Amino acid sequence: MDIEFNGIIPLPLAEFVTENSIWNSTFTFTQGNKYQIVAPSGKGKSTLVGLIAGTRGDFEGNLLFEGQNSRQFSPIRWSQWRANECSIVFQDLQLFPKLTVLQNLMLMSEIQQAHNNNTSPKNQTKETLFEWAKQLGIESKMDVLVGNLSFGQMQRVAILRALNRPFQWIVLDEPFSHLDTENAKIALDLITSIAASQNAGIIVTALDSRFSIEGFTPVNI
Amino acid sequence: MSQKIVSRIFIKTQKPSQLIGAIIGCFLGFFLIFIAAQLFADFKTMVNSQEQSIGSQFLVVNKQVSVLNSLKLGKSTFSKTEVDQLKSLPSVKRISEFTANQFEAVASMSIPNGESSAAFRTELFMESVGDDFLDVKPDDWYWELGNEMIPMILPTDFINLYNFNFAPGRGLPQLSKATIQLAVFDIDVRGAKGTAHFTGKIVGFSNRISSVLVPKSFMNYANSHYGNNQTAPESYRIIVEAKQQELPKIQQYFKDEGYETNEELLKNGKFGSLLQAILGILAVLGIVVMFVSVSSFILYVQLAISRSKYEIETILRQGYPHIKIVQWYSKQLALIFTIIAVVNLILVWGVKNITNAYLENFGFEAPAQLNIFVIAGGFLLIALLWIVQTLNVRSQIYSLALPNKK
Numbered sequence: 001m002d003i004e005f006n007g008i009i010p011l012p013l014a015e016f017v018t019e020n021s022i023w024n025s026t027f028t029f030t031q032g033n034k035y036q037i038v039a040p041s042g043k044g045k046s047t048l049v050g051l052i053a054g055t056r057g058d059f060e061g062n063l064l065f066e067g068q069n070s071r072q073f074s075p076i077r078w079s080q081w082r083a084n085e086c087s088i089v090f091q092d093l094q095l096f097p098k099l100t101v102l103q104n105l106m107l108m109s110e111i112q113q114a115h116n117n118n119t120s121p122k123n124q125t126k127e128t129l130f131e132w133a134k135q136l137g138i139e140s141k142m143d144v145l146v147g148n149l150s151f152g153q154m155q156r157v158a159i160l161r162a163l164n165r166p167f168q169w170i171v172l173d174e175p176f177s178h179l180d181t182e183n184a185k186i187a188l189d190l191i192t193s194i195a196a197s198q199n200a201g202i203i204v205t206a207l208d209s210r211f212s213i214e215g216f217t218p219v220n221i
Numbered sequence: 222m223s224q225k226i227v228s229r230i231f232i233k234t235q236k237p238s239q240l241i242g243a244i245i246g247c248f249l250g251f252f253l254i255f256i257a258a259q260l261f262a263d264f265k266t267m268v269n270s271q272e273q274s275i276g277s278q279f280l281v282v283n284k285q286v287s288v289l290n291s292l293k294l295g296k297s298t299f300s301k302t303e304v305d306q307l308k309s310l311p312s313v314k315r316i317s318e319f320t321a322n323q324f325e326a327v328a329s330m331s332i333p334n335g336e337s338s339a340a341f342r343t344e345l346f347m348e349s350v351g352d353d354f355l356d357v358k359p360d361d362w363y364w365e366l367g368n369e370m371i372p373m374i375l376p377t378d379f380i381n382l383y384n385f386n387f388a389p390g391r392g393l394p395q396l397s398k399a400t401i402q403l404a405v406f407d408i409d410v411r412g413a414k415g416t417a418h419f420t421g422k423i424v425g426f427s428n429r430i431s432s433v434l435v436p437k438s439f440m441n442y443a444n445s446h447y448g449n450n451q452t453a454p455e456s457y458r459i460i461v462e463a464k465q466q467e468l469p470k471i472q473q474y475f476k477d478e479g480y481e482t483n484e485e486l487l488k489n490g491k492f493g494s495l496l497q498a499i500l501g502i503l504a505v506l507g508i509v510v511m512f513v514s515v516s517s518f519i520l521y522v523q524l525a526i527s528r529s530k531y532e533i534e535t536i537l538r539q540g541y542p543h544i545k546i547v548q549w550y551s552k553q554l555a556l557i558f559t560i561i562a563v564v565n566l567i568l569v570w571g572v573k574n575i576t577n578a579y580l581e582n583f584g585f586e587a588p589a590q591l592n593i594f595v596i597a598g599g600f601l602l603i604a605l606l607w608i609v610q611t612l613n614v615r616s617q618i619y620s621l622a623l624p625n626k627k
Contacts, residue, residue, distance in 0.1 A: 053538060054623075054624050055538060055624060055625060056624055056625055057623065057624030057625055057626040058625070058626050058627060070624075075542075075543045075544075075619060075622035075623055076542060076543075076544070078622065078623070078624075079537065079540050079541060079542045079543065079622070080540070081540070082537075082538060082539060082540035083539070083540025083541070084540070088538070090538070094534075094535045094538055094539075095535075096230055096532065096535065098230075098233050099226065099229070099230070103226050103229075106226060107226045107227070107536075107539065108539065110225075110226055110227055110541075111536075111539055111540050111541045114541060114542055114545050115540070115542065161539070165540070
């Protein structure tokens, strides 16, 4: 499923829209490809993520998912989009601090069940989740309340939660801001390999070009 | 595991003390409404069983009998002018004059008793009055020319006197109303113009009128065929249907005119007005309290949702269908409201039993069961509140489920 930006101007950014930007032009994110959004702060990186996630509706122009206008999405269609088609890691992570790491991850099974009438959730098994957690170095934190973790640890939980569902797109907003280079690389490798296995596209935002990622198409906004 | 984590997310953000407060408030509001409605229903049943329709009061009026009457110098009948004057009073809805028998009537009955037979024989004094003024309407309460059987209505006091006073003193069996209604006796009528034989049967008992009543059609026929007078008789007694609220006025009028009335009924009427007023106040109070508690419950639910706003938004952003969240809240509300309704009914039933016992001391007999309309109405009210609350929740969650346009 391709994501098409068609003359989109986010209302808060209307005055600052310049040429040579994704705003107020036509741009298509093609499924299976990898994109890196690079821009200084205040240029609308998180706004872009919010548009794709369907949390923001304050824009002009049209956002098309495989030709379908997002303005026509019902709440149910949005929930299907978020649960089965497009996985998001928000900049503020949006975890449940009063639940443990494992509960935060397993919540996705309940969400899948809610969509599939309790039959065959398309999530990862607990063993796979533990295996991934081990790769990211948070295996020992599985039974710890998320509220007690450091922000870097929480970022890894949010990444795992995003991976624990079927998706055609995974959109990550500053996912490695609190990770050291080595851990960021491990996380990125995990994300890329899982995305590739599902032929999913990746959109990552990063604050500056310090973090230019190999194999990712840079997109300016 | 199913639904467990989701439930935990919503429950953990709530404050139990606020929930309990909201439930108690809602409970009290409903309790006041329920109990007022139930007591009102009981009261109405009791009043109806005494056949005093709400809003009016039936009074039997007669003139005071004085020495002058005994000496036949004064008249104790109502003249046409007096009747017309009574009719024209604003506090009077309508009146009917009693017609008394102007012929001799003798009732007799022989009771087979083994070899011998016991018999009773008594002179009868009868009256008739407009059927609309009766508190009982038995099916066989009619008479037409050619009928041998005369239906009669006796005062309830009469059978009470017999059962509780006469029969125990004489070692006679007490008789139920149904038994008495089985008896058929002979009535011999004799007057200036001849004699006739009829049979009589008790078809009902009246609390309102202390007289042996026969249908007006029979009385008119017998008076004109066997009566001793040529002219239409004047009435000694009149039954008046008065407006409940204007009882004091009419009472004063009767006093001024020197009329007598059944004072006890009047007291009941006053008591009834007072009770009605108290129940009315209770119901109004209940409606006010319910309104306040229902609004506070609605506010509580809104507060509960805004308290969980982060959790709801977050779970929606992970793809949880908004409708499932609405269902979760709706289920919790249904559970709370069902508990409120059931506990309320049990409590109302308990309170009713206590008041019933209390009322029995005063000779009132309230129905033992809860009024079906009160139960149905209560559940309907609660179902309505549940629907309103669910819609309230739905609109709030719906607005969180769509992209924010601001």
